Amino acid sequence: MAYRIITISRQFGSAGRTIGRMLAAELGIKCYDREIIEEVAQRSGLAKEYIESRGEYSVQGTFGAVLNRGYYGGLTNEDRIWQIQCDIIRELAEEESCVIVGRCSDYLLKDRPDVLRVFVHAPIEWRAKRIVNVYGETEEEPEKRLKEKDKHRAAYYNIYTDMKFGDARNYDLCLNSASLGIDSCVSIIRQLVKQSGETEEQG
Amino acid sequence: MAYRIITISRQFGSAGRTIGRMLAAELGIKCYDREIIEEVAQRSGLAKEYIESRGEYSVQGTFGAVLNRGYYGGLTNEDRIWQIQCDIIRELAEEESCVIVGRCSDYLLKDRPDVLRVFVHAPIEWRAKRIVNVYGETEEEPEKRLKEKDKHRAAYYNIYTDMKFGDARNYDLCLNSASLGIDSCVSIIRQLVKQSGETEEQG
Numbered sequence: 395m396a397y398r399i400i401t402i403s404r405q406f407g408s409a410g411r412t413i414g415r416m417l418a419a420e421l422g423i424k425c426y427d428r429e430i431i432e433e434v435a436q437r438s439g440l441a442k443e444y445i446e447s448r449g450e451y452s453v454q455g456t457f458g459a460v461l462n463r464g465y466y467g468g469l470t471n472e473d474r475i476w477q478i479q480c481d482i483i484r485e486l487a488e489e490e491s492c493v494i495v496g497r498c499s500d501y502l503l504k505d506r507p508d509v510l511r512v513f514v515h516a517p518i519e520w521r522a523k524r525i526v527n528v529y530g531e532t533e534e535e536p537e538k539r540l541k542e543k544d545k546h547r548a549a550y551y552n553i554y555t556d557m558k559f560g561d562a563r564n565y566d567l568c569l570n571s572a573s574l575g576i577d578s579c580v581s582i583i584r585q586l587v588k589q590s591g592e593t594e595e596q597g
Numbered sequence: 598m599a600y601r602i603i604t605i606s607r608q609f610g611s612a613g614r615t616i617g618r619m620l621a622a623e624l625g626i627k628c629y630d631r632e633i634i635e636e637v638a639q640r641s642g643l644a645k646e647y648i649e650s651r652g653e654y655s656v657q658g659t660f661g662a663v664l665n666r667g668y669y670g671g672l673t674n675e676d677r678i679w680q681i682q683c684d685i686i687r688e689l690a691e692e693e694s695c696v697i698v699g700r701c702s703d704y705l706l707k708d709r710p711d712v713l714r715v716f717v718h719a720p721i722e723w724r725a726k727r728i729v730n731v732y733g734e735t736e737e738e739p740e741k742r743l744k745e746k747d748k749h750r751a752a753y754y755n756i757y758t759d760m761k762f763g764d765a766r767n768y769d770l771c772l773n774s775a776s777l778g779i780d781s782c783v784s785i786i787r788q789l790v791k792q793s794g795e796t797e798e799q800g
Contacts, residue, residue, distance in 0.1 A: 405766075515766050560765050563608075563718050568771035574789065582785055586777065 396594040397510040397587045398491040401499040403551075405560075406543035407521030407528075409571045409579075410514035411495050416580045418493040421587060426486060427495040434478045440471060448472050476554060500564060501555035510590075512583060513565040516572035518544075599797040600713040600790045601694040604702040606754075608763075609746035610724030610731075612774045612782075613717035614698050619783045621696040624790060629689060630698040637681045643674060651675050679757060703767060704758040713793075715786060716768040719775035721747075 400417065404410020411427055418425035435442045448471065469477070483499050486492060487506060494503075500511040516524075522536035532539065548559040562568050567586070569579045603620065607613020614630055621628035638645045651674065672680070686702050689695060690709060697706075703714040719727075725739035735742065751762040765771050770789070772782045 513765050513771075517766075562716050562763050562765040562768070562771035563720075563773075565765070565771065566773040566776045568716075568765035568768065570766075570769040573769045578789065578792065582789075585788075586781065586785075589781065 395507045396591040398508040399487050399503060399506065400493045400510045400512060400583060400587065401503060402493060402495045402512050402514060403498075403500050403559075403565070404496065404514040405516065405521065406547060407525040407540055408514045408516040409524065409576050413514055413569075413571065413576060413579050413583070414493045414495040416576070417583050420580065420584055421491075421493075423491045423493065425493040425495065430479060430482055430494075430497060433482050434475055437478050437482075438474055440475070444471075445475055448475055498551060498555050501551075501557060504564075510567065510583070510586060511565045513560070513562070513568040514571050514579065515560065515568065516570060520572035598710045599794040601711040602690050602706060602709065603696045603713045603715060603786060603790065604706060605696060605698045605715050605717060606701075606703050606762075606768070607699065607717040608719065608724065609750060610728040610743055611717045611719040612727065612779050616717055616772075616774065616779060616782050616786070617696045617698040619779070620786050623783065623787050624694075624696075626694045626696065628696040628698065633682060633685055633697075633700060636685050637678055640681050640685075641677055643678070647674075648678055651678055701754060701758050704754075704760060707767075713770065713786070713789060714768045716763070716765070716771040717774050717782065718763065718771065719773060723775035 400414075402410050402414045402417075404413075414425045414427065431442055431445050434440070434445050438445070479497055480502055483494060483497060483502050486494065487503050487509070500509075500513070503509045504511065518537055518540055521540055525540065526536050551557070551559040557564050567583070569582065571579050574582075603617075605613050605617040605620075607616075617628045617630065634645055634648050637643070637648050641648070682700055683705055686697060686700060686705050689697065690706050690712070703712075703716070706712045707714065721740055721743055724743055728743065729739050754760070754762040760767050770786070772785065774782050777785075
């Protein structure tokens, strides 16, 4: 079956988002990343900055929910964000061919045969250099920033999806952007997508 | 740098060995898999069947060694097999361009920049069908056989390498042979190898 949707999960600083944007441009389709946050903001009434800080890094969600639900009987903001994100990603996949970066989209769309699930990673030393180049210096050491981000992103993923972040078996394709190079990563994915379309036409 | 060596780690039944053989044939290089067992047999004096049963599935090695070493002061057979395998794989990588299937070769050669480390995996249902086709029926259910093999191979890898089997971050490239197809897997790897050679020529 032809791949209509490409989900890109990634380690922070691994160029996963860049790869997603380049790929989408080459395929002539949209790439969704921060756009999802804007849509969550619209639907929830929550501030974008708040959603961003809670979106992929907070592990308050389920923990908070478990602790609070019995008492307040409601959903935490993190769980609301999660539910709205789920709706948006599933709607996107129904509506159009696109690239979706992060937000556990690989998990949410895992039962669709028209989804190519990609994971992009790179060694911490490579990512440390890259985040300084792309995002600039901060007071905190880049490797320390990365370790924090890695820990939170993995915890978020593990809690919401019940799968292990970074396990190859969750994906169709995992790419080490440092060793393969960003252009090569884009080209491998593009070729798989193109080829899947051709196979379908022939079939 | 041009990739001279391609290591293929794989889940049992995922067609990793087939991919390795096809790739080697297309690249005109040798593929080492069972050949390594024969060489271990020659160097150790141990029987091939014994080496095969202990080679990638036994977790007696380090446990056994920890328990026995103090007492007998020697190496277990599993540890001897491991050491000889390490020597053979490192020698191979020095001597010739080749594909090496399994045997923690990704770990043993991880510091060489001319090594492309690939992991091949597939969902258990797909592998179950495949092993019945390739190896025939046995008394034991195919999924049960696979679960045993998976468990032992992962334990062997985790113990000897101190890394987590199946974690994408140990590899340059991870491929789901069931969703991408065996031919596609071969073609992605072949292209990466060819491309790395061309880049080096231009560089």
